[in-house]
Every structure is written in C-alpha cells, then in structure tokens.
C-alpha cells in the first residue's frame with residue numbers, strides 16, 4: 356500500500372521505517388509558469404503550486420520578472436510554509452515560474468530547491484524548474500567540463516552558458532534540449548519570456564492553458580490550470596518547445612516525438628482531476644477497477660479502498676462486481692507531513708499513523724481491499740494485519756498496477772531493485788508475505804487498455820523492464836542514444 360505523495364514526507368535517513376513515513380513511489384516535482392501582464396502572477400503561481408503540492412513536498416519556489424530583473428523566493432517546506440502574503444507581495448511582475456520539489460537526485464537542501472537561477476551576461480538571467488530525471492547527467496557534465504551537481508543545476512548551467520554563446524535563451528534551449536536524455540518537463544524564463552519544453556518521450560505531463568484576459572499558463576497537470584481559472588488549450592508536445600511573450604504563444608520542435616508517457620501517472624501519481632488525451636485520471640482509475648473485477652472476482656461482502664489513490668478503482672470494482680462499496684479506512688491526512696524523527700514508540704505504531712480502520716464496516720466482513728501498488732510489501736502486510744485485528748473475516752487484496760519489478764530512472768523514486776518485492780517473489784509468495792487470503796494484480800494489458808493511450812506510446816519499464824531510453828547500467832534497453840555535443844542526440848538500435 357502506498358501513501359499518496361500528498362501525504363509523504365521523505366525519510367530523513369535510510370534507517371527510518373519506510374512503513375512509518377512513505378514506502379512507495381514519490382514524484383520528483385511539479386512545474387508551473389505564467390505570462391499574464393496586469394495579473395498578480397506571484398499569487399496565481401502560489402495557487403498553481405498548491406494544486407501541484409502532491410508532486411513534491413520538500414521545497415517550493417517562485418521566480419518573478421518585472422521585465423528588468425528576476426527575483427526568486429524559495430525555501431524548504433510545503434507551499435504554504437514557504438510563502439506568506441508579504442513574500443508574495445514582494446514578487447511583482449508580469450511573468451513567473453513556480454516549482455514544488457521532491458528530490459530523486461541531489462540532496463534535499465535549500466541550494467537544490469527550485470527555481471534554479473543563473474546569471475547570464477549583461478545583467479540578465481534565467482530561472483528554471485524541472486520535473487523528471489536525466490539519465491545522462493554524469494556524461495554531460497564530464498564532456499562539457501561542468502561540475503555535475505544534480506540534473507536541474509546542470510541544465511540551468513548549460514542553458515546559461517549556451518545563451519551567452521548563441522545570443523538568446525530560445526536558441527540555447529533549441530541547442531541544449533536535444534542533448535538531454537531521460538525525462539524532462541521544464542519551465543524556464545528570462546526577463547521577458549516564458550519557455551516550456553518536454554522530452555521527446557513526454558514521460559512527465561506538461562499542459563498549456565489560457566486565462567480569460569489572454570494570459571498563458573503552463574503546468575504539470577490540468578488541476579493547476581483549473582485552480583487559476585485557465586482553460587486547457589493543449590499539451591506541450593513531446594520534443595516541443597513553446598515560447599510565450601507579448602506576441603502570444605509559438606511552438607518549436609527540437610526533436611522527433613517518440614512518446615513514452617508514464618503509465619504510473621495514471622495509476623497513482625497524477626491527481627484524479629488531471630486530464631490527458633481526453634480522459635481524466637479518475638475515469639482511468641475507475642475503469643482499471645472494473646477490469647480488475649473481471650480479471651480477479653472473489654466471493655466477498657464489501658469493497659473498500661485504500662485512500663486516496665485506490666478510491667476510484669474500488670468504486671469501479673464494486674460496480675462491476677455488484678458488491679457494496681464502503682469507506683473502511685480513514686486516512687490521517689497530515690501525519691506524513693511532519694519532520695519529527697520517529698521514536699521507537701512511533702515506529703511500532705507503523706501504518707496506524709497513516710490509516711485507521713472503521714470497525715463497523717470491517718467487522719465480520721469478507722473484504723475486497725483495493726490499493727494502487729505494492730513496492731516493498733511491508734505496508735501491505737501491516738494493513739492486512741490491522742484489518743484482521745479490526746475483525747475482518749477475510750482480506751482479498753486487489754492491486755491496480757502489475758507487480759513493480761524494476762526501478763524507475765525517469766523521475767519517480769520507488770525503491771532499489773533489491774527492495775522491490777515484485778522483483779524476486781511470485782504473486783503467491785507475496786500473498787503469503789502480506790498475509791492476505793487472496794492477492795491479484797491487474798494485468799499489464801488490462802491496465803494499458805484502461806488508458807486512452809496506445810500501448811506503444813506508454814512507458815511501463817517498472818513493470819516489464821523495457822526501458823524506452825537507455826539507462827547506464829541497465830541491460831533491458833530498447834534504444835541507445837549516441838551523444839554528440841555538436842549535433843542532436845540520435846537514437847540507435849540496441850544490440
């Protein structure tokens with residue numbers, strides 16, 4: 356069972372009991388950008404970041420330009436901890452980008468918080484926010500003789516350097532973006548323009564919206580457009596750079612699209628109200644629950660979700676199975692947001708800190724329990740034990756993703772291969788470990804069929820090990836990419 360990112364706090368040390376804080380996948384970041392002369396762009400960015408809080412809780416930041424200079428305010432903590440009315444009032448301008456961060460590379464520290472700012476010659480500068488993870492950071496740093504830092508720092512440094520060389524940030528992005536490998540949905544700004552670009556795979560979402568006054572907004576998810584009153588216009592296409600200034604929006608391709616949309620965004624990462632390719636995440640999750648009910652029916656009395664990401668799927672399962680749906684678990688929503696070091700007493704409480712059973716729903720019942728995934732298995736084991744202690748007659752676990760057997764290198768922090776229970780154990784062995792009466796995962800085909808995207812356009816490497824962009828050290832590669840600073844990165848067939 357996975358706590359949703361909105362409740363996750365990153366363990367402060369490796370020995371923190373993962374079940375106590377957050378056992379499973381966490382997003383790397385959320386990005387936001389706005390070009391809206393005459394509007395309070397800092398406050399709108401603040402609300403946009405609020406809607407993206409689930410994509411990162413370690414730090415938050417906003418950069419604003421008044422046309423002459425860029426001011427950045429960033430700090431560790433949640434969006435509403437980092438910003439106050441006074442700090443927002445000091446951020447005056449027509450153009451802003453914002454960022455929420457969870458670190459998958461680089462330490463969790465103020466210096467690594469984003470937006471990253473870099474001076475460019477003649478008093479100018481740029482600010483950058485990145486969601487994703489590059490797989491060639493070390494190689495880029497070595498070849499370009501830059502200090503490696505994390506991937507976002509490297510990107511900002513590279514763009515600043517190229518802006519000096521080529522005379523404009525737009526030219527610099529068009530030259531640098533093809534050199535980057537991996538997942539990157541990026542917002543960048545200089546004093547006068549907003550830029551947003553997305554890797555050719557489009558691993559992480561990036562959408563464009565329009566405000567009633569004609570201003571433009573870009574964000575990781577449509578929920579961040581909705582909250583500021585922007586109408587969704589389109590996605591930033593894989594391999595595309597969009598530029599917004601006083602003349603409007605223009606699109607520029609820097610690489611051929613080769614879609615590898617993250618399948619796990621549909622299962623767990625994105626907010627249920629995010630829409631992509633004509634479907635909401637909510638409807639995909641509900642349909643996945645229906646598929647699961649057809650693939651793995653069981654004689655039971657009631658279907659309960661593990662909140663929140665199991666909620667829509669549990670409703671779908673109950674519908675399809677003709678079983679009642681009930682809320683048998685209550686989420687202690689704010690527990691995961693503490694930075695208090697867990698004591699032994701707290702460790703023993705384990706999952707009880709996150710979830711509480713509703714005895715009236717559970718007692719004497721044969722339960723179908725719908726959850727999004729199993730990463731290490733410890734939390735699912737505690738969950739089953741807690742439900743039995745609350746009086747459940749039977750516990751049948753139904754999981755809305757296939758077993759996670761491979762790590763993600765494209766911006767989702769799951770676990771190492773050695774920690775993934777799905778990497779080594781068969782489903783029956785996992786069932787035994789977690790102590791359920793039955794355990795079924797949705798099939799990969801069933802899950803992909805519930806999304807609006809073609810299977811070939813989806814990354815599902817954490818399930819099947821077929822990495823769409825070559826990862827150093829991984830053998831299961833579909834493509835290798837040749838690196839050439841003077842030319843575009845060119846995919847080549849793997850052996």
Ligand code: SF4
Nearest residue numbers: 617618619763814817
């Ligand atoms: S490996 Fe899994 S989590 Fe990572 S991008 Fe691919 S589908 Fe998403």
